[in-house]
Amino acid sequence: MIISELKPFPEVLGYLEGEGKIFIVGCKGCAEVCQTGGEPQVLEMKQKLEQEGKTITGYCVIDFLCDKALVKIRLLPHEAEIETADSLLVMTCGIGVQATAAVVNKLAHPACNTINVGGARGEWRGSERCLECGDCILDLTGGICPLTACAKGLLNGPCGGAKDGRCEVDPERECGWQLIYERLKRLGQLDKMKAMPPPKDYSKMQPPKGIRSTIMWSLEQEETKVSGIYE
Amino acid sequence: MNLREAFKNGKFVVTAEVGPPKGVDVSEFLENAELLKGRVDAVNVTDQQSAVMRLGSLAGCHLLKEKGIEPVFQMTCRDRNRIALQSDLLTAYVLGFENVLCLTGDYVTLGDHPQAKPVFDLDSVSLLQAARELEQGRDLASKELKGAPKFFLGACVTPGADPVEPQLIKMEKKVKAGAQFFQTQAIYEPRKFEAFMREANKFGVPVLVGIVLIRSAAMARFMNKNVAGIYVPDELINEMDKAENKAQKSIEIAARLINEMRSMCQGAHIMAIGLESRVPAVLDAAGL
Numbered sequence: 001m002i003i004s005e006l007k008p009f010p011e012v013l014g015y016l017e018g019e020g021k022i023f024i025v026g027c028k029g030c031a032e033v034c035q036t037g038g039e040p041q042v043l044e045m046k047q048k049l050e051q052e053g054k055t056i057t058g059y060c061v062i063d064f065l066c067d068k069a070l071v072k073i074r075l076l077p078h079e080a081e082i083e084t085a086d087s088l089l090v091m092t093c094g095i096g097v098q099a100t101a102a103v104v105n106k107l108a109h110p111a112c113n114t115i116n117v118g119g120a121r122g123e124w125r126g127s128e129r130c131l132e133c134g135d136c137i138l139d140l141t142g143g144i145c146p147l148t149a150c151a152k153g154l155l156n157g158p159c160g161g162a163k164d165g166r167c168e169v170d171p172e173r174e175c176g177w178q179l180i181y182e183r184l185k186r187l188g189q190l191d192k193m194k195a196m197p198p199p200k201d202y203s204k205m206q207p208p209k210g211i212r213s214t215i216m217w218s219l220e221q222e223e224t225k226v227s228g229i230y231e
Numbered sequence: 232m233n234l235r236e237a238f239k240n241g242k243f244v245v246t247a248e249v250g251p252p253k254g255v256d257v258s259e260f261l262e263n264a265e266l267l268k269g270r271v272d273a274v275n276v277t278d279q280q281s282a283v284m285r286l287g288s289l290a291g292c293h294l295l296k297e298k299g300i301e302p303v304f305q306m307t308c309r310d311r312n313r314i315a316l317q318s319d320l321l322t323a324y325v326l327g328f329e330n331v332l333c334l335t336g337d338y339v340t341l342g343d344h345p346q347a348k349p350v351f352d353l354d355s356v357s358l359l360q361a362a363r364e365l366e367q368g369r370d371l372a373s374k375e376l377k378g379a380p381k382f383f384l385g386a387c388v389t390p391g392a393d394p395v396e397p398q399l400i401k402m403e404k405k406v407k408a409g410a411q412f413f414q415t416q417a418i419y420e421p422r423k424f425e426a427f428m429r430e431a432n433k434f435g436v437p438v439l440v441g442i443v444l445i446r447s448a449a450m451a452r453f454m455n456k457n458v459a460g461i462y463v464p465d466e467l468i469n470e471m472d473k474a475e476n477k478a479q480k481s482i483e484i485a486a487r488l489i490n491e492m493r494s495m496c497q498g499a500h501i502m503a504i505g506l507e508s509r510v511p512a513v514l515d516a517a518g519l
Contacts, residue, residue, distance in 0.1 A: 151338055152349065156356035157401035159335040160389035160416055163459040169338045181397045193400050196408065199313060199357045199371065 001122055002030045002093040004037070004112040012045075012089065013052060015109040019086035022054050023078070025100055025108075026061035027092035036112045037061075037091035045091060045111065057085040065096030069220055072103045082106060119148045134204030140192050142183035147200075149176025155197050157181075233301055234330050235383045237272040238412060238437050244498030245519055246303065246414065246439060247510055248275035249295075251286035257294060260286075263507035264295055270511050273301040275332060275414070275500070279310060282342025289319065292328045303385065304328045307336025312352040313361065317370055320362055324380030332385040332414065333358040333405075356401070359384055359408035386410035388438075389460035390427035391418045399430050406434045414500040416460045417443035419467055421491040428495045437497035442488055444481050444506045444513070448472040482509055486516030493517075 006012075016022060024042050031037030039061050046056045058081030062074045075082065082088065082104060090097045091111040101108035119129035129148035137155070138145060147153045151169040158177035161168030165178045184190050237244045249263050267274050276291035292302035304323045311319065323331060335355045339347045353361060361371050368379040386405040392398045402413070413431075418424045418441060431438055443461070445451050448471045451463040467484060474480035489499050499519075503510050 152335060152351040152354070154335065154351065154354045156354050156404055158392075158397050159355075160387065160392065160398070161337065161459045162392075164393075168459055169340055177397060181394070181400075185396075190396075190400070193397070194404060196356060196360070196404055199353055199361075202352070 001033070001117075001120070002095065003115040003117050003120075004031055004034050004093045005115055006036050006041070006091075006112055007110070009048060012109070012111050013049075016049070016054065016087065016089070020053075020055055021057050021085045022049060023057050023082050023085040023088045023106075024049075024059040025065065025075075025088055025090045025092075025096075026059065027063075027065040027096050028061055029064040029066065029092075029096075031065070031092035031096065031112070032061075037065075037096070042091060045089070049089075057081040065090070065092045065099055068099040068102060069223075071099050075100075075103065119145075132205070133200065133202075135201055137197055140195050140197060141180045142187060142189065142192070144176065144180045144183060146176055146180060149174075149179060151176075153200075155200065157193060232272070233383075234273040234303065234412075238497065242272075243493060243519065244437070244439060245271045245501070245514065246273045246275060246498065247271045247501045247503065247507070248277060248303075248305075249291065249507060250277045250280050250504075251288065251291040253283065253285045255286065257286070260291065261294060261298065264298060264300055266507050267510060268298060268300050270514055271501075272498075273303050273330060275303040275305050278305040278307045278334070278336070279342070282309060282337045282339050282344070284342070284344055289322060289326065289328075292323070293326055296327060301330070302328055303330040303332050305332045305334060306358065307334045308351050308353045308355065308358055309336030309339060310347075310350055312350050313371055316353060316358060317361055317365060320365055320382070321376075321380060324382065329381065330383045330385065331362060332387065333362065333410070334387055355386060356404050356408045359386060359405055359410055363409040383411055384409050385412045385414060387416065388413050388431070389416040390424050390431075391416065391420065391462055392460045395427060395430075399427075402431060403434055406436050410436060412436060412497075413438045415439065415441040417441045417454075417502065418492075419461075419463045419488065421488070421495075424492050425495050439498035439500040440489070440492045440496050441500050441502060442485050442513075443502045443504065444485050444509060445471055446481060446506065447477055478509065481506070482512045482516055485509075485513045489513070489517040489519070 024045055026037040026042035042059050042061055058078050060078050062071055087107040087109055089109050089111050090100045093114040097108055097110045119131040131147045133147055146155055151167050162175035162178055165175055167173040167175050184192055247267050252260050274295055276288045278288040279285055288305050292304045295302040333355050339349045362382050362384055364371055365380055368376050388402045389398050448468045451468045454461045455463055471480055501510055
């Protein structure tokens with residue numbers, strides 16, 4: 001789940017300065033759940049832009065804007081509308097904007113900001129967060145991740161900054177290491193807190209090539225070479 | 232006599248701290264340092280204290296050393312990754328600074344550049360380990376060094392934390408990682424400090440009790456509300472409130488706290504935070 005929020009309308013309008021004809025793209029994935037790029041938001045945006053004197057040459061709400069191959073296919077019937085537009089306005093996360101920009105020969109403007117969720121995955125957001133660090137240390141910390149539960153991502157225990165169990169960064173936020181301490185104590189595993197893990201290997205946080213370049217991606221590359229739809 | 236020797240001699244060690252200026256006018260910084268010269272065993276130079284951008288600690292240490300004052304180089308993990316931290320440790324040694332206080336550091340949003348990217352690549356424990364590793368003639372990547380440094384490593388602990396057990400666990404890790412002395416966060420409750428020291432003594436590493444001068448009742452209330460791990464009891468706040476001569480009272484309270492706790496530990500670390508001119512009077516009043 002990627003969380004997006006709509007940019008303030010004046011900011012979006014600023015991007016479109018000097019452009020009269022706009023094609024809008026929405027997304028039925030995460031952006032629909034976030035109510036930032038589903039059909040109702042696309043229609044609302046259309047109306048607001050028309051009130052500002054823009055012409056909307058067409059719009060399209062695609063199942064998953066992050067799926068570039070799908071974006072290409074779904075935009076195909078709108079080829080003429082896109083061709084007459086000065087630019088596209090894409091109402092979804094940063095991935096969707098980039099995927100759209102990659103398959104059209106026009107400028108693709110973002111309508112949303114993608115919000116950092118500190119490693120949350122899944123639609124039902126609780127306090128559990130994973131940073132996908134590639135070297136899980138949850139065994140040492142009672143199943144609470146210090147990289148995400150502690151604002152500083154400390155591996156060796158709390159800093160002196162917590163007050164009444166709350167983090168120095170945000171009093172609304174619980175001290176991650178206080179939670180880890182309480183959990184380990186309850187489980188009779190406080191000795192785990194005495195372990196001294198080596199400094200994190202942050203090189204493992206780079207996505208491996210196999211993940212950056214899937215078979216699907218390779219196919220796409222070939223496909224683009226053979227017959228780029230908009231290229 | 233350097234700090235290491237001061238501890239070895241078994242004397243009651245006294246340290247203080249000065250903060251480099253925000254800018255390059257070091258006159259006040261040097262005046263404050265001058266007041267401490269000959270009265271304390273070493274002077275800490277803070278590292279972007281409270282995450283506020285200032286002149287660097289290394290420059291501050293250099294200025295102290297020129298004046299014949301033994302510096303303690305404070306280092307936090309907030310602004311430097313492991314490459315820069317190790318490099319600054321080597322730099323400190325080459326410039327002749329042996330004492331290093333290894334800290335995690337306040338978060339960036341507490342300072343004057345809340346937009347900055349926080350680092351925390353290492354933490355206080357792994358920074359101590361890194362310094363020890365350098366002493367062995369290799370860095371954190373196990374690469375060999377041309378010439379190895381030697382440090383006298385310090386660390387911090389918060390005796391007033393509630394609960395205090397996680398602090399003690401981390402303190403033990405710091406000792407294992409290489410800490411040779413501790414300067415504590417300020418504490419105003421001698422009984423609480425005594426209980427803390429009963430546990431901390433087991434680690435066999437000298438502890439300097441942290442003393443922050445109370446400027447006024449309002450300042451004490453502010454610390455209670457905003458500063459983690461510090462609690463000024465109501466009696467002290469009332470005493471300060473009623474005092475006619477606040478400056479005199481702040482000196483009297485600090486000296487009294489030192490005397491109440493001096494038998495429990497190996498020294499005192501006085502953080503005057505802008506009131507450095509009162510430190511000699513505190514030491515006089517405490518008979519140090």
